[in-house]
Amino acid sequence: MIEVAGLKKRFKLTKDHKKNKVDDIDPREDKDYFHSVRDVSFRCAEGEVLGLLGPNGAGKTTTLRMISTALKPDEGSITIAGNDIVKKPLLGRKSIGFLSGSTGLYGRLTVKENIEYFAKLHGMKKSDIASRCDELFTLLDMHKFIDKRAENLSTGMKQKANIARAVVHRPAVVVLDEPTTGLDIMTTQTVIEFIKGLKAQGTPVIFSTHHLDEVALLCDRVAVINEGISCFDGTVEAFKQAGNSEELNQAFMNILTEKHNV
Amino acid sequence: MFEVYKKELKELLRDKKTLMFVVLLPVLIFPVIFAIVAFIGTQAALDADQKVNTYVIINGEYAQEFTDKVFYHKSFELYKGSKTFNTIEELKAGVTAGDIDMGIYLPSNAVKTLDSGEQSKWQVVFNDAKSINFLFDRVKELAQEYSDVLQAEKLKSFGIEESAHKSILNPIEVVKVDTADKRENLGEKIGAYLPYLLIPLVLMGATYPAIDLGAGEKERGTLETLLLTPITRTELVLGKFITLLTTSIASTTITVLSMGCWVAVALAFADLDFIKTAFSTLAVTDLLMIFVLLLPLAAIFSSLALAISIYARTFKEAQNYMAPLSMGVFFPIIISIMPNMELTAKTAFIPVTNVALAIKDIIKGTVDYTFVGLIFLATVLIAGALLAFCVKWFNREDVLFR
Numbered sequence: 001m002i003e004v005a006g007l008k009k010r011f012k013l014t015k016d017h018k019k020n021k022v023d024d025i026d027p028r029e030d031k032d033y034f035h036s037v038r039d040v041s042f043r044c045a046e047g048e049v050l051g052l053l054g055p056n057g058a059g060k061t062t063t064l065r066m067i068s069t070a071l072k073p074d075e076g077s078i079t080i081a082g083n084d085i086v087k088k089p090l091l092g093r094k095s096i097g098f099l100s101g102s103t104g105l106y107g108r109l110t111v112k113e114n115i116e117y118f119a120k121l122h123g124m125k126k127s128d129i130a131s132r133c134d135e136l137f138t139l140l141d142m143h144k145f146i147d148k149r150a151e152n153l154s155t156g157m158k159q160k161a162n163i164a165r166a167v168v169h170r171p172a173v174v175v176l177d178e179p180t181t182g183l184d185i186m187t188t189q190t191v192i193e194f195i196k197g198l199k200a201q202g203t204p205v206i207f208s209t210h211h212l213d214e215v216a217l218l219c220d221r222v223a224v225i226n227e228g229i230s231c232f233d234g235t236v237e238a239f240k241q242a243g244n245s246e247e248l249n250q251a252f253m254n255i256l257t258e259k260h261n262v
Numbered sequence: 263m264f265e266v267y268k269k270e271l272k273e274l275l276r277d278k279k280t281l282m283f284v285v286l287l288p289v290l291i292f293p294v295i296f297a298i299v300a301f302i303g304t305q306a307a308l309d310a311d312q313k314v315n316t317y318v319i320i321n322g323e324y325a326q327e328f329t330d331k332v333f334y335h336k337s338f339e340l341y342k343g344s345k346t347f348n349t350i351e352e353l354k355a356g357v358t359a360g361d362i363d364m365g366i367y368l369p370s371n372a373v374k375t376l377d378s379g380e381q382s383k384w385q386v387v388f389n390d391a392k393s394i395n396f397l398f399d400r401v402k403e404l405a406q407e408y409s410d411v412l413q414a415e416k417l418k419s420f421g422i423e424e425s426a427h428k429s430i431l432n433p434i435e436v437v438k439v440d441t442a443d444k445r446e447n448l449g450e451k452i453g454a455y456l457p458y459l460l461i462p463l464v465l466m467g468a469t470y471p472a473i474d475l476g477a478g479e480k481e482r483g484t485l486e487t488l489l490l491t492p493i494t495r496t497e498l499v500l501g502k503f504i505t506l507l508t509t510s511i512a513s514t515t516i517t518v519l520s521m522g523c524w525v526a527v528a529l530a531f532a533d534l535d536f537i538k539t540a541f542s543t544l545a546v547t548d549l550l551m552i553f554v555l556l557l558p559l560a561a562i563f564s565s566l567a568l569a570i571s572i573y574a575r576t577f578k579e580a581q582n583y584m585a586p587l588s589m590g591v592f593f594p595i596i597i598s599i600m601p602n603m604e605l606t607a608k609t610a611f612i613p614v615t616n617v618a619l620a621i622k623d624i625i626k627g628t629v630d631y632t633f634v635g636l637i638f639l640a641t642v643l644i645a646g647a648l649l650a651f652c653v654k655w656f657n658r659e660d661v662l663f664r
Contacts (some may be wrong), residue, residue, distance in 0.1 A: 171322070
């Protein structure tokens with residue numbers, strides 16, 4: 001179980017940003033700071049997939065970066081199985097597998113070397129690395145290209161390698177930031193099947209997306225963020241009810257509009 | 263930490279550009295460049311030496327013996343053109359127009375002038391802006407020979423024996439007794455310029471790979487994933503730092519060894535006993551001392567380059583930031599070759615300058631080992647401080663996620 005409560009994160013505005021400010025009425029900006037995440041809370045239990053939704057710039061990536069411990073929250077807590085990973089970031093890094101659409105690989109290393117490298121950084125033993133890699137290569141149908149350098153891979157192959165890299169250490173929670181962006185149908189399907197597999201194993205998965213059909217296909221819960229504040233956290237059914245529509249797209253629009261008007 | 267180091271090294275060794283900068287450039291390209299420069303320089307000097315210059319002498323009959331010497335000299339050929347030269351201005355115009363290479367103006371009969379107790383001032387007109395020019399020296403030499411003859415004849419006319427001429431003309435001769443041996447003399451000349459080669463190489467060996475290890479990680483999108491592994495930022499920085507230290511030292515060592523080989527080859531074919539003898543006095547410990555002094559310097563450059571690189575958003579931005587760093591390194595080297603700059607308790611604390619001065623003293627064989635220890639200590643302290651800064655830099659979100 002992962003629980004996020006009252007997350008807040010602000011960034012100091014640079015001089016250039018202040019000079020070139022376009023939108024003077026952004027409620028998240030004050031004189032010196034941009035309050036990217038103002039109050040975000042949600043939870044995701046074992047075997048659940050949570051879809052993190054929100055318009056562009058809502059604060060989804062910042063939230064996921066805080067969960068992954070790349071950024072430290074100004075306020076709030078993130079607990080995995082009762083441990084606050086804000087206070088114990090190294091524990092968090094061992095427990096979380098993170099993947100984003102922009103994640104890269106080391107081009108001059110082979111796929112196998114890339115994944116083995118991250119396994120070693122996670123402190124895995126040599127024998128365990130070999131068996132885990134083999135398991136993932138079979139699961140993701142990667143054996144044909146594991147000895148190829150990453151710089152020579154297609155986008156789909158790269159994303160498969162990235163998935164393997166993200167979960168090689170058997171994380172307790174998997175966080176995916178728009179994992180299907182820019183992928184073709186075949187690779188998207190691989191990602192979807194992989195998330196289904198994680199769910200079946202009982203691993204909590206949090207993933208941000210703009211594709212509500214993926215939410216319909218995979219998610220048990222939905223959390224919506226708008227302008228850095230949580231608008232909704234509940235089951236998919238509750239999401240439809242709150243949005244007064246059976247259509248997820250419409251429900252999402254209605255929730256955003258309603259919260260905005262309030 | 264060692265996993266990061268091993269991986270970074272493996273990746274760098276697979277990068278053709280890095281290999282070019284760290285290995286190929288020092289092993290092949292530098293010696294080739296130096297050889298070409300030396301060849302062109304020697305050729306230019308040879309051409310200047312062998313060039314036959316066209317000349318004109320106005321009033322040549324005033325010093326016939328001198329005029330004859332110039333005429334029969336292999337480097338000079340009398341102008342045979344149609345133009346006539348009677349004044350200094352005409353000689354200047356002739357040189358400027360390229361009709362002649364040199365004009366000599368004799369204002370008076372040198373013998374008569376001497377008889378009247380005056381000095382005859384000859385004027386040599388030529389273009390002195392050329393970098394290699396033996397013209398004036400040769401004319402001066404011929405004029406001096408003629409002058410010596412006149413001098414001797416005059417003294418004889420006074421009844422002074424030829425054997426006494428030398429003591430009358432030069433009653434006092436100052437003889438230099440140099441306490442500096444060949445090595446010290448050569449060290450003063452070569453030792454000052456050796457840091458110009460070594461220190462930038464140490465810097466170059468660190469900067470190029472640093473761009474890949476910092477800004478390159480950001481640009482490829484691998485930095486974030488690396489930061490999410492359960493290794494501390496200190497381990498991460500140390501892993502990258504040791505990689506840069508390795509490339510920096512490797513690049514310098516390869517270059518020095520390569521140049522050593524090329525110099526040995528050159529010496530085997532050239533008759534340069536003076537240099538051979540001087541360098542044979544250089545002990546292995548001297549070379550090791552230079553190496554030991556370059557180590558903390560490489561650590562300073564590696565820390566700086568890594569800090570700059572991790573601040574940059576992209577590869578290109580990092581390259582832009584590295585340029586001022588290079589200039590900043592050359593400045594203290596220039597200070598080290600300024601007149602009267604010596605290794606003292608004060609200069610031992612000026613980064614880069616201190617190492618440059620110490621290298622010079624090591625080559626000269628006059629180094630004070632207390633200062634070497636002091637420099638090593640000072641450089642290690644600076645390197646440590648910069649490394650700590652680097653770790654702090656890697657912990658700052660506004661640096662990592664700019």
